[in-house]
Amino acid sequence: MALLVQKYGGTSVGTPERIQAVADRVARARRRGDDVVVVVSAMGHTTDELIELAEAVTGGDTCTADHPREMDMLLSAGERISMALLAMAIRERGVEARSLTGSQAAIITDESHTAARIVEVRADRVRETVDGGSVAIVAGFQGVSTAREITTLGRGGSDTTAVALACALQADRCEIYTDVDGVFTCDPRRVPTARIIPQISHAEMVEMAQSGAQVMHARAVDLGARYGMDIRVLSSFVDGPESDDPNRGTLITEHPMAMEDLVLTGIASSRGYAKLILRGLPPGMRTPTDMLVALADAGVSVDMVTEAPDADGRVLLQLTVREDDLDRAKQVAAEVEAALGGGGAMEERGGLSRIALVGSGMSGRPGVYAQAYRTLMDAGVEVEAVSTSSISITLLVHADGEDAALRALHAGFSLDRPAEVPAVAAAG
Ligand code: ADP
Ligand code: ASP
Ligand code: MG
Secondary structure, eight states: OOEEEEEEOTGGGSSHHHHHHHHHHHHHHHHTTOEEEEEEOOSTTHHHHHHHHHHHHHTSSOHHHHOHHHHHHHHHHHHHHHHHHHHHHHHTTTOOEEEEOTTTTTEEEOSOTTSOOEEEEOTHHHHHHHHTTOEEEEETTEEEETTSOEEEOOTTTHHHHHHHHHHHHTOSEEEEEESSSSOBSSOTTTOTTOOBOSEEEHHHHHHHHHTTOTTSOHHHHHHHHHHTOOEEEEETTOOSGGGGOTTOSEEEESSOOOOSOOSOSEEEEEEEEEEEEEEEEOOSTHHHHHHHHHHHHTTOOEEEEEEEEOGGGOEEEEEEEEGGGHHHHHHHHHHHHHHHTOOOEEEEEEEEEEEEEEOGGGTTOTTHHHHHHHHHHHTTOOEEEEEEETTEEEEEEEGGGHHHHHHHHHHHTTTTSOTTSOHHHHHO
16 A cells, blocks of 8 residues: 555646546555545636736736735635635545645744745644545645745646655655646747656756746655655646556656766756846956846845956956846846946847756766757857856757747757667667
């Protein structure tokens, strides 16, 4: 008898029929003798619709900033609907089930409304429910703060609820059911030749998720890494005997089996970046230090930093930031420039996309940059900025070229090669 934590995303519980399909799967697991904790998202686009309602009554799009507590009260309602409906559907199948809000399940968070972080999971109530012979259905994406207020974990946060519960309960399996077959080499809706990744490390998946692969919430994967919890991502739309294949989907694990000798594991991208070029600054460590400290104090997160010599012994600083932060960044940069005595010539470029090439296979391997640049040059896409970590290369390109860049890089790094063809056979 195993303890399973299964999370079902919005599309997977999007209609009464999908809820019934989930109930069938859960009931099957119970009949096999497994204990099951289910984490649910809100149905379909419920969360987006609730946000639209808030915008309609407040007459603007700043409700998250203006009314964070009430937004959490509102958005947490979405998951309450799906949890109760699923509990009823499971009970209709003769299997005991009980729904619990994040607060009842003792998902304790900090006090940051709309972007709370889990500080503790007191899993006793969930454990009691399961030990009492019921399926525990927990509302994802929500918790209760140390100040006893209802909080939510940020968009896509139900994955994090699931992994946090799996870790707290020391579950045997943590399964994230979604609307695609697993984690792909690139978003399959944007790059049709993307293929499924059978196994991926937590570190690579964190990088993919932070870079825009929304199939997993980055913080969920990070938690899995810290507690050594393997996570399987798989489709809730596969039924019948095939659905019980223990190897389907993608396994996120510490030491994945490398199926092929590929440099990259996957590519992810996200929009909404901008770069700021500051010229004629005084040389020396004080310039970047003062700039970065002031930006940090103003709450601006800086993604990439490049320093280069400029004319007359001065230096040039290029910073990339979220486009939403650009105005604030410009204001802070102008103040720091004035204080440092220099600069004044500021250039900006918005509408950029960030493309991350992710793969532990690239570490120490020569020619990865060369391949990326050659591929993008052939595709007619210009690189605006670049940075690197031990398992990724990040390129900023103009958003108009994002799709072309994704497709070209995906093919250029052989990610669309079918998984079942071993590299040697393909070569011969
Ligand atoms: P859920 O509602 O189940 O949480 P999400 O919409 O949050 O589902 O995530 C699933 C979606 O993530 C897919 O429909 C897919 O379009 C998108 N996606 C982006 N990048 C990837 C990727 N690399 N692999 C799989 N899906 C991806
Ligand atoms: N319902 C929330 C959202 O749409 C949380 C989730 O689905 O994970 O972001
Ligand atoms: Mg999701």
